[in-house]
Amino acid sequence: MELCLDSSAETSSKISFEEIYLKNRRLMMYTAMNILNNFADAEDCVSEAFLRFSKNFEKYSNLDCPKMTSLLVIIVRNAALDKYRENQKICLSETPDEDVGAVSLDSYSFDSVISAIKHLKDEYKDVLMLRYVYGYNINEISVLLKIGSDNVYKRIQRARKALAKILDEGGGKI
Amino acid sequence: MSKDILKDALEEILNESYEEMTGLDIPDYDFSDSFKEKMEKLTAVPEEKAEKKHRKIGWMAISALTAAAAAVCIWTGVKSTPKLEPKNSDTGNIITATEDSTGVTEVPGGIVRTTAPGTDIKYTVTTTAGSETPITSAEVINGNGNNTVNGGGSTYTRPSGKPAQTPKVTVTTARTSVQAAVTTVTSAHILPHVPEVTVPPDKPHSELDEQTADYERSIVMKKFLASAAAAATLMNVIPTGTQAAYEPPTVDHYMSEYIFPALEDGTVSPDINNDGVFDRYDIAALWSYVIRRVDYLPEGSRLVSDSDLELIAERGDIDQDYMIRMNDLLYFTRYYLYKNGVDPEDLDIYNYPDTNGNVTLTSFYFVDHLKTLAFSDNYLYKYASDLIKNENIDLDFNCDGKADIYDLFEYQMYTYSSYESPFNDSAAKKLVPISSITWDKCNEYHEKNFFDNRSDETLVRYYIFNTPFDADVLNYNNYYDYFNQLISQTSLTAAEKKDMGKSLKALPAAFSSNIKEAALEADLATVTSHSYKLDRQFDADYQDELDEAIADFEAKMLSGTVAPPDANLDGSCDMDDYKTILDFASDLERGNDATTSISLAPDIWDHLDNEFDLNNDGVSGDILDLQIAEAIITKYTNDDSVDLNALLDAFSSDSEAQAADKEAVATVNQIKYLEAFSGKTIERSGDADGDNQMKMNDAVLIMQTISNPDKYQLTTWGEFNSDVANTGDGITPMDALGIQNRLLKK
Incomplete structure (x- = not known):
């Protein structure tokens, strides 16, 4: 495993792009392979993910190790999902959705929310991660996931709606 | 709160997932050569890109912050402007004497053109044919009778001690051509003769002058602030050329191809008011017709009579589309400027009294129209350009042996100071880090272009269009360094230098912005993404x-x-x-x-x-x-x-009202400014309530605002229009009485 062994270690801006690449490429390849099961396509996704990552490298290089690795996994996972859909000739365009009201999580326990998030589809989970954990705005997420800004917005809305639904149906109860 | 829970939960999952990932048994993939090659290239790029971006961001952020901070400093500086002393009305700042001319000088060659506007300010304009020898000097006589400007171009000189506005003086203009002509404009209006005019250290001024100076200052500040902000937004200007291929055009193709020929060949007569000559009053006549200010100004404020209006209806269709409208006015005004260029007399509101002989708002609006077109169509630029070339004006303001971009930068500092302290030259000189000699040389040039409120920008454009382009002039840092160098060379204390640097920080940014705009206009630079x-x-x-x-x-x-x-x-x-x-x-x-x-x-x-x-x-x-x-x-x-x-x-709704009021305040201040410098007031309409009529309720409203100001207030325009009695002294019961008297006379 080439991940940071010491997650508390300061990765900071001193880490070079090459180091990040060398440390994470296998995990990213593994992630892509799990979705695509095709070596060449997985390589394409990994290189595509690094390309997107490189566009804002200066910013991302300040992330700590778990967040940076997770970010790369998120990017490559979404790239792989896109590739998968492309291969399946599935045209997934985010269609307009009804407005989603605010999701109140106050009435649920923390563990329920965690459990509910785990039930979410990866793409929903990823977009919520990017928005709320990484604090990226719609535009930045759009660049990372290579989808339109509208789609990012809609995906966040849907993810919150799906989360609310899981919680309402008791899916988040432990 | 929901968001916080969601964030915490997601973080928890992210950490869990990371732990899981670290425990995975991931195979050693044998990456393909093409993949390795691709990644090798990619890994080389980000650091290089990050370094470039870092440099760029640093520069931009600093510039933007500088502009914003400087703007605040400038405003602070404005507020601390010293108060000026009231003026003694006996020592007006306006020229008080002209040549007592009752006739026209006979010049061999015969009179070829005469214009008499037929107003209370009588002028006799006489143009005589010249000899084959081009005239190389033109005598300009003002009230002092001692200002002379040499050169072949059209010239105009402002008397010393008079900050702005056209004086009523005798002007002799020479046009350089083989068949040179001399036009003599002689004032027949006899004013009290003052044999000697001495200029006191403080230029005479009144409280009203102070208000108008505030207005001028606000204009200059807005300009500087806008330029400073533009400096931040235009920083991505890059050079694209080495020499401007053209000068700013004064006439466009459409006009010269389709409109002007009809005026030239007589298909359409330019003599709109049918008085036998084509002059500024033809433009005023058509303007009056098209703008129809007569609709809401008192009847007496018309520049032309009803019979003239009928005449214009017959002759004003310049573009021959069977309608007389704004297009005709614009074409016709441009034709006038094309034929005559800028004549400072054209821009004097006191040359346009109404049919009762009063100078009113109508006059102001008309001059504003003429001036706007003169500026936008580059005739003000052409005037300055011709002046510099014909009079061979030395632009080496700072006397360092070369006329370069830094002379113009110092000129901009001069204009800033002269607007800051319009009545006191010595105080003005202390505001900026330029030498007294430089300031005087700049002042000398400004006197020749005093009607151009943007003469600093005009000079920058002249420089950009007339000298080989050096891309280094686009570099803001040059001006910032030069500015600091000038400050360091002053005899101020360290603390004073620091204060000056802070308060004038926007000047280099504003100047840099002017250069960029001129370079863009001359196609010598382009804006990047x-x-x-x-x-x-x-x-x-x-x-x-x-x-x-x-x-x-x-x-x-x-x-x-x-x-x-x-x-x-x-x-x-x-x-x-x-x-x-x-x-x-x-x-x-x-x-x-x-x-x-x-x-x-x-x-x-x-x-x-x-x-x-x-x-x-x-x-x-x-x-x-x-x-x-x-x-x-x-x-x-x-x-x-x-x-x-x-x-x-x-x-x-609030901001619309505020914007409208700001506009009104600005316009009224501008009018007061003109009144202050000319010493003449514009006739007030008496329309206190803004219904475009003067009635008894206007007088009542004035009394109400005086007796119960908490409940009744006049608008900016209402206050302006109401000041009918002893104009300039504010709203008093006499104004209400004045309105009543006017109504009774009606």
């Missing part, structure tokens, strides 16, 4: 700055100081605005602009690009502005406690 507006997000302190900016904007918005963001200009603040913002950001990222944007209409794109400066940092539509809007819209869209649209409506 707008994408830099997004780069700020990579600044190390960006997140803190954003949080602070959002909180600041939110507080202002909730208190009604600023409007909620209406990005798409549909009059509401909602998710559509959010989408517009995203589209705009996407355009910036892709290098699109208003013309190439696929998602946004050009007006909305321009609005975001130029008018969406939510954090008021001088750069509109940058990443900070967009994210502020994003935060506000997303926060309040689902928050019923705050109605963004109600806030927007309330702000819009």
